Amino acid sequence: QVQLVESGGGLVQAGGSLRLSCVASGRSFSTRAVGWFRQAPGKEREFVGGISASGVRTWYADSVRGRISISRDGAKNTVHLQINSLNSEDTGVYYCAAHRNQYTLGSTANDDFGYWGQGTQVTVSS
Secondary structure (H helix, E strand, O other), X not given: OOEEEEEOOEEEEOOOOEEEEEEEEOHHHHHOOEEEEEEOOOOOOEEEEEEOOOOOOEEEOOOOOOOEEEEEEHHHOEEEEEEOOOXXXXXXXXXXXXXXXXXXXXXXXXXXXXXXXXXXXXXXXX
């Protein structure tokens, strides 16, 4: 079992930056790819970016590529999401999720991720 807890969200002005953290418990976390997703009010949850179990490979949604980076600290069982140049379209609840299978290459699909955190709210003011 894997449990995830996100933190770092808040209210930020447009143009600013945030660093979100996802702390995991569970020994198998280190063998699972991790994804970050977000859900804006009235919209479906969408993929933002992901990182492989080793932390070597990352992949990002086109809508945020160039503005975000994801990193992983294996010793602390933590994954970070750095978002820069925030705009109003970045407002939403951000979730981290661990892949339902171990030793996979990763994915962008919601259904491939079996473990989810409770989410952290990000609000960008203009």
